[in-house]
Amino acid sequence: MKTLVCIKQVPGTTEVKVDDNGNLIRSGIDAKMNPYDLYAIETALKIRETQGGEISVMTMGPPQAKEVIREAYMMGLDNGFLLTDRRFAGADVLATSYTLAQGAYKAGEFDLIICGKQTTDGDTAQVGPEMAEYLNIPHVANVKKIVACKEKSIVLELEMPTTIQTVEVTYPCLITVEKGIFQPRLPSYRLKKKTKYQEITEFTLDDFKDKNEKRYGLSGSPTQVEQIFPPEQNTTSERWDGQHLGERLYNELVELKFIYKNK
Amino acid sequence: MAKIVVNQKNIDDIDEAIKLCPFGAIEWNEDDRQVQISAACKMCMICVNKGPEGAFELEEDEVFIDKSLWKGVSVYVDHDNGEIHPVTYELIGKARELADKINHPVFAVFIGSDIKDKADELLHYGVDEVFVYDDEAFKDFRVMPYTAAFADFIEKVSPSAVLVGATTLGRSLAPRVAARFKTGLTADCTILDIKENTDLVQIRPAFGGNIMAQICTPKHRPQFATVRYKIMNAPERMDEPQGEITYCSIPENISSQVNVLSTKEKEVEEDIADAEVIVVAGRAIKKEEDLKMVHELAKELGGKVAVTRPLIEAGWGDPKTQIGLSGRTVRPKLIITCGVSGSVQFKAGMTNSEYIFAINKDANAPIFQVAHYGIVGDVYDVIPELLAKIKQSEEVTA
Ligand SMILES: Cc1cc2nc3c(=O)[nH]c(=O)nc-3n(C[C@H](O)[C@H](O)[C@H](O)COP(=O)(O)OP(=O)(O)OC[C@H]3O[C@@H](n4cnc5c(N)ncnc54)[C@H](O)[C@@H]3O)c2cc1C
Ligand SMILES: Nc1ncnc2c1ncn2[C@@H]1O[C@H](COP(=O)(O)O)[C@@H](O)[C@H]1O
Numbered sequence: 229m230k231t232l233v234c235i236k237q238v239p240g241t242t243e244v245k246v247d248d249n250g251n252l253i254r255s256g257i258d259a260k261m262n263p264y265d266l267y268a269i270e271t272a273l274k275i276r277e278t279q280g281g282e283i284s285v286m287t288m289g290p291p292q293a294k295e296v297i298r299e300a301y302m303m304g305l306d307n308g309f310l311l312t313d314r315r316f317a318g319a320d321v322l323a324t325s326y327t328l329a330q331g332a333y334k335a336g337e338f339d340l341i342i343c344g345k346q347t348t349d350g351d352t353a354q355v356g357p358e359m360a361e362y363l364n365i366p367h368v369a370n371v372k373k374i375v376a377c378k379e380k381s382i383v384l385e386l387e388m389p390t391t392i393q394t395v396e397v398t399y400p401c402l403i404t405v406e407k408g409i410f411q412p413r414l415p416s417y418r419l420k421k422k423t424k425y426q427e428i429t430e431f432t433l434d435d436f437k438d439k440n441e442k443r444y445g446l447s448g449s450p451t452q453v454e455q456i457f458p459p460e461q462n463t464t465s466e467r468w469d470g471q472h473l474g475e476r477l478y479n480e481l482v483e484l485k486f487i488y489k490n491k
Numbered sequence: 492m493a494k495i496v497v498n499q500k501n502i503d504d505i506d507e508a509i510k511l512c513p514f515g516a517i518e519w520n521e522d523d524r525q526v527q528i529s530a531a532c533k534m535c536m537i538c539v540n541k542g543p544e545g546a547f548e549l550e551e552d553e554v555f556i557d558k559s560l561w562k563g564v565s566v567y568v569d570h571d572n573g574e575i576h577p578v579t580y581e582l583i584g585k586a587r588e589l590a591d592k593i594n595h596p597v598f599a600v601f602i603g604s605d606i607k608d609k610a611d612e613l614l615h616y617g618v619d620e621v622f623v624y625d626d627e628a629f630k631d632f633r634v635m636p637y638t639a640a641f642a643d644f645i646e647k648v649s650p651s652a653v654l655v656g657a658t659t660l661g662r663s664l665a666p667r668v669a670a671r672f673k674t675g676l677t678a679d680c681t682i683l684d685i686k687e688n689t690d691l692v693q694i695r696p697a698f699g700g701n702i703m704a705q706i707c708t709p710k711h712r713p714q715f716a717t718v719r720y721k722i723m724n725a726p727e728r729m730d731e732p733q734g735e736i737t738y739c740s741i742p743e744n745i746s747s748q749v750n751v752l753s754t755k756e757k758e759v760e761e762d763i764a765d766a767e768v769i770v771v772a773g774r775a776i777k778k779e780e781d782l783k784m785v786h787e788l789a790k791e792l793g794g795k796v797a798v799t800r801p802l803i804e805a806g807w808g809d810p811k812t813q814i815g816l817s818g819r820t821v822r823p824k825l826i827i828t829c830g831v832s833g834s835v836q837f838k839a840g841m842t843n844s845e846y847i848f849a850i851n852k853d854a855n856a857p858i859f860q861v862a863h864y865g866i867v868g869d870v871y872d873v874i875p876e877l878l879a880k881i882k883q884s885e886e887v888t889a
Pocket of ligand 1: 613
C-alpha cells in the first residue's frame with residue numbers, strides 16, 4: 229500500500245489586517261502545519277498499521293515549508309517531497325492542484341492520496357478534488373470514518389448535506405478527511421532524533437513532465453485578486469431600550485433572515 | 492482550443508503508447524503510419540504525464556477568450572433524492588439578478604434519478620431553462636458520473652458563470668468540474684456582482700476571515716463560484732411557471748469506481764460548536780422550568796441552547812454546552828444571550844460570532860461591549876413577546 233499525504237504550512241496566526249494603503253500586514257511570522265492536515269497524517273498512519281506499506285508526504289511551498297515535512301517525519305511518515313520554485317508563487321486553487329498533481333506523478337505511483345479537509349489560510353477545501361481530477365482518479369470528500377481497508381479498495385463513511393453515505397472506492401483514489409476522524413498523535417522525540425538528517429526530496433518545475441511555465445503559479449491561475457479590503461465592521465452596535473423590545477427583535481431577526489417568514 | 496500533439500520520434504513502443512489512454516483515444520493510423528489522437532480524447536493528460544518524455548505534448552493557443560460565446564448564468568440544483576436544497580432557490584434569485592444586468596438567460600442543471608416532476612418546481616423561481624439529466628446512474632451522489640453530466644451540460648450550453656451551493660456535495664463537485672474545464676473557482680463567496688464585460692465579481696472573506704478579497708476570472712470561462720446557504724435571498728415563488736425544461740441524453744462512460752453501499756440519515760449533533768444559531772441562558776433565568784422559553788426560542792430559530800457556568804453548576808445544563816474559557820469556543824452566525832453578564836471568561840468563547848444579540852436588564856453589563864445589538868430589557872418580557880410574534884406569523888402563513 230502506497231499512500232501520499234498532502235500537507236501545507238500556514239501562518240501561525242490569523243490576525244491579519246489591511247493598512248490604509250490596502251496592503252496586508254501579518255502580525256508575527258510564525259508558521260505551522262495546517263491543523264486539518266494532522267488528521268490526514270493520522271489517517272494514513274492508522275491505515276499503515278493494518279495494511280503495511282509506505283507513506284509519503286508532499287507540500288508545495290517556499291523552502292522553509294520543509295519544517296512541516298520534518299514534523300510529519302516526527303509523527304512517523306516515511307518519505308518527504310517538497311515542491312518549491314519561484315515560478316509556483318501566487319498559485320490559486322487550479323495552479324496549486326496542477327502543481328501537486330505533477331508532483332504526485334513525479335513522486336511515484338500511489339494507491340491512496342489523503343488531503344486535509346481545508347486549509348486555515350486558503351480555506352477553500354477545493355485543492356483535493358481538483359488534484360484528483362488532474363490525476364484522473366475518483367475522489368471522496370468529507371470522509372469522517374474509515375470503515376474497512378481492503379487490498380484493492382477502501383470503505384468509507386462520508387458526510388453529505390443531510391445524510392451519511394457509506395461507499396466503497398477502488399484504488400487509486402483521493403480522499404479528504406474531516407477533522408476528528410482520528411485523534412492526531414504528537415510528534416515523538418525518538419523519531420525527531422532518528423529522522424533529524426532524513427532526506428527531503430525537492431522538485432522544481434524543471435523536474436516535472438510539464439515544463440510549461442504558463443501552467444504554474446500566478447500565470448497558471450485563472451482567478452485574480454483584484455483588491456482586498458477590511459470587512460464591514462459591526463461597530464454599528466445598537467442599543468435598544470423602551471417598549472416592545474421583543475417585537476423589535478422579531479423584526480430584526482426576520483430582516484437578517486434568521487426567521488423565515490414563510491417557511 | 493488546446494490540443495495534444497504527438498511527437499512520433501519520441502515513441503519507442505507503439506503498443507504501450509496506445510495502452511496509455513483510458514478512453515482508447517490513442518490510435519495507430521495505418522495509412523499515415525503514425526500514432527494519432529481521436530475525438531475520444533477527454534484531455535485527461537494521462538498520456539502527457541505518464542507517456543514517454545516528449546511524446547505527447549499539450550499545445551495551447553494563447554489564451555484569448557471570446558466572452559460573447561459564453562452566455563447565461565447557471566445554477567447547479569443541489570438536492571437529496573429529488574428534495575431540492577433551499578440554497579438552490581437563493582442562487583437562482585442571485586443568478587436572475589446578475590443575468591438581467593448583462594442580458595443573459597438563467598439556466599439550471601438538475602442531475603439525479605427520478606427527478607422529472609421535481610424539475611417543474613424550479614420554473615416558479617425565474618429560470619429560463621432547466622437541463623435535466625435523469626438516470627438510474629445518478630441515484631446516489633457519486634462524483635464521477637455527476638461530473639460527467641455537469642461537463643456535458645457545460646459543453647452543450649457554454650454558460651458564462653456557474654453558481655453552486657457550498658454544501659458538502661457542492662464543495663466536492665464544483666472543484667472537480669472547474670478543474671475539468673481548467674477554469675477558476677472561488678469558494679464561499681459572500682457577495683456577487685457582474686461587470687458589463689460579463690466578468691463575475693466574487694467577494695469572499697480571505698486569510699482567516701478578517702479581510703475581504705474581490706476576485707475575478709478575467710480570461711477563462713465558465714466562471715465558477717460556490718456560495719453558502721443563507722447568504723443570498725430566495726425569490727418569491729411565482730404562481731405561474733415560466734421557462735422550459737430540456738431533457739438531456741445521458742453521456743456515455745459514466746461508470747464509477749465508487750460504490751454506494753448504504754445511506755443513513757444524519758443523527759442530530761449535540762456539539763454546540765457546529766451550531767449556526769445559539770441561544771444562551773444566563774443566571775437571569777431564575778428557575779429550571781423557565782429554561783423552557785429559551786429552548787423554545789432555540790427551536791424556532793433552528794439553533795441550540797447553551798448555558799453559562801453557574802447554570803451548569805446548578806445542574807440545569809449539559810457541561811458540553813458551556814461556552815467560554817473552560818467550555819467551548821463558538822462562532823455561530825447568530826448568538827442571543829439571555830441574562831448573561833458577559834464575564835471575561837464567557838466572552839472568551841464567543842466574541843467571534845457573526846451577530847451578537849444581548850438581552851440584559853443592566854445597561855452597564857459588560858456583555859454590551861461585544862454585542863452588536865444590546866437590548867436593555869427583562870428576559871421575562873422580551874423572550875415571551877418574541878415567541879408570540881413568531882407564533883403569530885406562523886399562523887398567518889399556515
Ligand atoms: C477560571 C474560570 C473559568 C471560567 N470559565 C467559564 C466558562 O467557560 N463559561 C462561563 O459561562 N463561565 C465561566 N466562568 C464563570 C464566570 O466568571 C461567570 O461567573 C459566569 O460566566 C457568570 O454567568 P452569568 O452571566 O450567567 O451570571 P451573572 O454574572 O450572575 O449574570 C447574570 C446577568 O443577568 C442579568 N439579569 C438578571 N435578571 C435579569 C432579567 N430578568 N432580565 C435580564 N437580565 C437579567 C444581570 O444584570 C446580570 O448581568 C469561569 C470562571 C473562572 C474563574
Ligand atoms: N500548497 C499545498 N501543498 C500541499 N498540500 C496542499 C497545499 N494546499 C492545499 N493542500 C491540500 O489540500 C487541502 C485543502 O486545501 P484548501 O483547498 O486550500 O482548503 C489541504 O488540507 C491540503 O491537504
